[in-house]
Amino acid sequence: MRRALLGFLALAGIGITAPSQAQTPILDGVRQRGEVRCGVFGLLPGFSAPDAQGVMRGLDADFCRAVAAAALGDAGKVRFVTAPSLAASLESVETGAVDILSSNLTATALRDAGRNLVPVGVLLHDGQGVMVRADADIAAFRQLEGKRICVAAPAVDGSLAILHNAATRAGIAITPVPVAQGGPALIAAFRAGDCDAVSADAAALATLRATDLPNPASAVVLPERLSREPLTPFVPGNDNRWRQIVTWTLHALVAAEELEVTSGNLDTAIQSDNTETRFLLGLDPGLGQALGLADTWALEAIRQVGNYGEIFDRNLGEGSAIGLDRGLSDLWRRGGLLYPYPFR
Structure with missing residues (x-):
């Protein structure tokens, strides 16, 4: 996406600061600052736009909140950053001025090849x-x-x-x-x-x-x-640990929906004997340590932000004014293309 929209609006009053020359691991920088810097478009309801109280809402915004919950334990620790153009948005993640670019952008060959950024997975299958x-x-x-x-x-x-x-x-x-x-x-x-x-x-x-x-x-x-317009978040291409964290956060949200784990039934879910549910929620440890996170990183993302279906519904689906059908962005078991990596 971001094709027809970028020709209409340029966001003003934005400064993208140059990153430090030192190659500090992104997770370390996030923890030192106490926030995830999330690049968003900022003017497209359903994806990223401020509500009447000035709070950024939308699918892209909530994905960044899920990453903050996973990395910091607090979905509220996100600073949303907008840019005046598509080129500036991509540059912001290449230079490390943002930690994630979740900006309704299509993953294409030329947005990947030869650049210091990497797509982390499809957040929405559009066209x-x-x-x-x-x-x-x-x-x-x-x-x-x-x-x-x-x-x-x-x-x-x-x-x-x-x-x-x-x-x-x-x-x-x-x-x-x-x-x-x-x-x-x-x-x-x-x-x-x-x-x-x-x-x-x-x-x-x-x-x-x-x-x-x-x-x-x-x-x-x-x-x-x-x-085909696979909309994906991007992260800097020179930090594999951070790529893994953001990638697996996306898969955790989708897997939670498939496993019927929601923000409202976690008290029941943590008593499950399903091995994938237990590994996802950190009841059986291992993945958190491998990612450099607490074992409950996915549990916190789901508890504070919801699974993929919950996020989609309130921002774009039947629970929103937009009323978009899930279509290809439904789970594979229901005929869609969302297919989470196995948690094992």
């Missing part, structure tokens, strides 16, 4: 989608023959090329309407009648539908996905 008016009697992408589709201009991101490729595969002719800015500007053009549909990442469309349309029910996001 470019299309939104149409609810009364248009359009239920599938192939029905967009001859329609005008608002899409971010090539200077903003690669959405136009993805849309073109999808139309070619479907064997239909469409009329792209490039918009100089993405995000809310796309919705404004759609509302103004400049186009019959709008194309951007599906999760962003669902968010903008809920936040930028006076009547969200007046539009629907079609079920097809035109691209």
